[in-house]
Amino acid sequence: MLRAALNRLLGMAIVMALVVTIVFIIVRVTPGDPAAVMLGPDATAADIASLRQRLGLDASIPEQFVTYLGGLLRGDLGTSIFLNIPVAQALWLRAEPTFFLTIFSLLIATAIALPVGVLSAYWRGTLFDQAATTLAMLAASIPSFWLGLIFMQVFAVQLGWFNTSGFGGPGASFAERMHHLVLPAFTLGLISSALITRFTRAAMLDVLNDDYVRTARSKGMGEWRVVVRHAFKNALIPILTVVGLTAALLISGAIVTETVFGLPGVGSLIVSAVLRRDYPVIQGALLVVAGLYVLVNFIIDMLYLLVDPRVRY
């Protein structure tokens, strides 16, 4: 068990090292001088030279990589060129809306997907199953920004139940701030529920015909207990995997949704960084999000090890 965990940890470290290298390369593939691109066409040669020095771009690529790695090991993600604060601080200041948006979206997605997926598998081939499968596919086909705008038009503009954008201003209470997240969370949650529904259905179909389910039935156990206690419990591992991965992917969905609803989160920070060519912020955000994804994967693998003794890495 310990050996397997260490193996997995080593695998994670290798992937993370590659992630760091990829992030470093992405900024360096900019055609021409990144400092000139960042400062725009009006920049003077002196400005460009100064920024090159500040970002360490005047050193050789291997030297830049070593400096970059050294910074990362000290927890230094660089400094935002436009905000003029450390990237880690910029991300932290914008973390609250993104964190709660991700949590609420995941709750909404699982609250819809788990019962629908289980019932869809249980009633396989019925009208309910066909409707659920079709709706899941439809949800996966809708662009999140479009659904967000439709929700905004109906629930904010026409019905006036919610604000069209923002996070409630500086003095807003926690409840007010969360109220601003209702529409974005439903937008992301509904779309994310599609993937979880399909995986839940597939995982349940796998176990519903297993021997132990048949045995439980033949012992006269109630149908509800058979489905929940025996089948669902055993289908939980693949379902947990997809829920975990959806959580990591929601951060990506948040980029677009936050922009639609004007939420001051990490997603909108990334978009504004791209529009301003603030490479340190883009670089830092990429690293943090990919790191979270690798970490979620690792945690899921560890849960596998704990739950299923047959799993070996």
Added chain:
Amino acid sequence: MAATAGAGMAREPNLLMRIASRPTALIGLIIVTIVIVLSVLAPLIAPYAPGQIAVRFRLQGPSLAHLMGTDELGRDVFSRVLHSGRTSLGVGFAVVIFASLIGVTLGLVAGFFRRFDAPVSRLIDAMMAFPDILLAIALVAALGPSATNVVIALGIVYAPRLARVVRASTLVIRELPYVEAARALGVPTPVILVRHVLRNVTSPLLVQATFIFANAILAEAGLSFLGVGISPDIPTWGTMISVGRQFLDQAPWIMWFPGSAIILTVLSLQLLGDGLRDFLDPRLAKDV
């Protein structure tokens, strides 16, 4: 063995006949075909030029003269939706081709040559740690916003998925007797890779390519909507929605119709992909 021989003697249904046997896949294929034909023939079908401005007809609702209404400059939304389809589908198709070039190469190398398997597989894992849109945004930011760079960025984003599928199939095919026989006969490795391995990974590749086509259309629309993709001067479904959001309460049709075009296209590609997977790659059919 007998079953194989029997199957060999019977006339095997071709791909189109197999698709026709599944109603949902057939519906998907028909809609995709209609969308492609309408987009390709946009210059002939569209009643107006996509950039034709007529300010006195601005923000008009759907009517016989303007089937999908007009936008803030009086341009015909129907004509723009048709022309935007050319860009959106074109980008999606180019992404599939570019991603396939990278993905197939990486997958074949990792699956066929044992010594490259671990490093290439770790690279694929690392690439897949980045969420689609985020990596695409970062790459477009680095390369500069243009249609070509959007294709390159999305191609790089989706290539690892194809690489993973091709690698898995190659690992199995590599050990099959006919590949061993070809090796023993001294057939050069590139010939084995192309003639024996690549030909046999086309089924899972085709299934994945269909889904990547759908995802690329969604991702391109997302990038255009955020203003970090294709230039706003070129009509795409994403840029149309981005502009339409400013007139949400006055003229919601500006964003309704391009959004519906995206949903219809992506949904039909997913239906087609699901159908293809069911009979081309039945091992995966139950997974999702």
